[in-house]
Amino acid sequence: xxxxxxxxxxxxxxxxxxxxxxxxxxxxxxxxxxxxxxxxxxxxxxxxxxxxxxxxxxxxxxxxxxxxxxxxxxxxxxxxxxxxxxxxxxxxxxxxxxxxxxxxxxxxxxxxxxxxxxxxxxxxxxxxxxxxxxxxxxxxxxxxxxxxxxxxxxxxxxxxxxxxxxxxxxxxxxxxxxxxxxxxxxxxxxxxxxxxxxxxxxxxxxxxxxxxxxxxxxxxxxxxxxxxxxxxxxxxxxxxxxxxxxxxxxxxxxxxxxxxxxxxxxxxxxxxxxxxxxxxxxxxxxxxxxxxxxxxxxxxxxxxxxxxxxxxxxxxxxxxxxxxxxxxxxxxxxxxxxxxxxxxxxxxxxxxxxxxxxx
Numbered sequence: 001x002x003x004x005x006x007x008x009x010x011x012x013x014x015x016x017x018x019x020x021x022x023x024x025x026x027x028x029x030x031x032x033x034x035x036x037x038x039x040x041x042x043x044x045x046x047x048x049x050x051x052x053x054x055x056x057x058x059x060x061x062x063x064x065x066x067x068x069x070x071x072x073x074x075x076x077x078x079x080x081x082x083x084x085x086x087x088x089x090x091x092x093x094x095x096x097x098x099x100x101x102x103x104x105x106x107x108x109x110x111x112x113x114x115x116x117x118x119x120x121x122x123x124x125x126x127x128x129x130x131x132x133x134x135x136x137x138x139x140x141x142x143x144x145x146x147x148x149x150x151x152x153x154x155x156x157x158x159x160x161x162x163x164x165x166x167x168x169x170x171x172x173x174x175x176x177x178x179x180x181x182x183x184x185x186x187x188x189x190x191x192x193x194x195x196x197x198x199x200x201x202x203x204x205x206x207x208x209x210x211x212x213x214x215x216x217x218x219x220x221x222x223x224x225x226x227x228x229x230x231x232x233x234x235x236x237x238x239x240x241x242x243x244x245x246x247x248x249x250x251x252x253x254x255x256x257x258x259x260x261x262x263x264x265x266x267x268x269x270x271x272x273x274x275x276x277x278x279x280x281x282x283x284x285x286x287x288x289x290x291x292x293x294x295x296x297x298x299x300x301x302x303x304x305x306x307x308x309x310x311x312x313x314x315x316x317x318x319x320x321x322x323x324x325x326x327x328x329x330x331x332x333x334x335x336x337x338x339x340x341x342x343x344x345x346x347x348x349x350x351x352x353x354x355x356x357x358x359x
Contacts, residue, residue, distance in 0.1 A: 055199040057094040057179035076100055078174055079167045092177045094199060097167065101185045104192075105131075105158040109142070116152050119145060123156055137161055143187040157183045157192055164193055282329065283307055283355055290327045295320060308336060310350045317349035324353055331355070 062076040079099060109123045123142055124135060143155040159181075168178045179199055180191035197204075280302050287307070291297070297311040313320060317339045324333035330353045337350030 055094050055179055055196055057096045059096040059098055059182075060176075061098040061184060062100060076103075078170055079103070082170060083173055092172070092175050094177045094179050095171070096180045096182060096191070097171070097178050098182045098184045099167070101157075101183055103159070103163075104183055107131075107156040107158065109154045109156050110148075110151050112151055113147070116145070119152065119154060123154070127156070127158065131158070133158065133160070139164060139181070139193040141183070141186075141188050141190065141192045155187070157186055157188075159192060168195070286327050286329045287324075287353075290324050290330060291320065292323065304355065306352055306354050308350065308352045310337070310348075312342060312346045312348050314346050317347045317351070320349070321351060324351070329355060 059072065061073050062079055063073050065075040065077055067073070068075040076099075079097075080103075107127075109119070109126060111119055111122050115122060120142065123140075127133065127138075127140065128135060138158050138160055140156060140158045143157070145152045145154040147153075164181060167181070171178055177199060179194070179196055181193040182191050186192075283302065287309070292313070292315060294314040295311060296313070297309050299311075300307060300309040317335060321333045321335060324330050332354045334352055335349060336352040340348040342348055
């Protein structure tokens with residue numbers, strides 16, 4: 001059966017608004033189911049079983065009685081005919097039913113390429129308008145869409161819910177529990193019907209429990225990963241604070257050191273003045289010893305570095321310089337002024353002598 005775009009527009013004009021809203025809601029639900037099935041198909045069964053308590057099952061293909069061989073195939077009569085025989089085992093086997101395609105209604109949905117995103121919604125609308133089925137009374141799915149020129153075609157498989165329930169009841173008599181139903185030969189990887197929640201109604205609680213455990217483990221791992229960084233940050237902040245305190249202390253200590261150096265210089269200068277520089281008394285004593293008796297001193301200018309004296313001698317001023325040069329505390333004696341002869345034939349002189357230095 002085909003469905004053109006103009007056909008959809010004409011049909012929408014004829015249906016009430018509440019019906020259109022209902023179909024939109026159903027289409028959205030179908031799309032969500034389709035997306036969930038696609039994502040679920042990517043997750044291995046063992047992982048879903050471990051984490052979400054997803055029931056495990058073995059895929060069984062139903063074929064004619066004369067072709068049923070091995071553990072992977074069963075006679076399709078088990079789906080179509082009631083059997084009074086009941087399985088002896090108390091534990092039912094969980095299986096995925098791969099039913100023959102002739103047991104399903106096969107339809108073709110054709111839409112323009114521009115409406116590819118609304119394929120499921122249009123398939124729902126076409127199903128409602130061109131079949132006697134109500135969407136709540138059937139299971140259906142779409143195969144992988146195929147591009148055909150300027151349009152997109154997809155095969156729609158339809159089966160009544162009552163038929164599927166009959167299959168489940170008949171298989172239950174034989175000791176089988178149906179987890180999912182697939183269309184044999186269909187291109188779609190997702191099942192047309194899934195009863196996993198009925199087989200494991202408690203799995204939602206397990207999912208929540210595992211989710212809490214995963215979140216707790218993730219939080220613990222995240223905390224273990226972030227804790228060293230947090231500790232290092234705290235230690236860095238403490239070290240920075242200590243560094244600032246030490247820097248302030250270093251500045252204060254530097255000031256104290258400069259102050260102590262100044263005091264040391266002052267003390268050194270004081271000691272140098274007291275101990276190393278000659279005193280006036282010592283200098284006068286040295287001069288008194290060094291000067292001959294015929295020398296008369298008229299004036300003397302004293303400083304810690306030198307003595308400048310003026311006077312007269314009946315002898316020679318040059319001999320006075322030579323005698324002063326022999327003393328330990330008197331250094332570099334020299335005539336610092338002209339030598340003049342007085343009226344009584346004496347020599348007037350001016351001599352400078354450095355103090356504290358030997359010749």
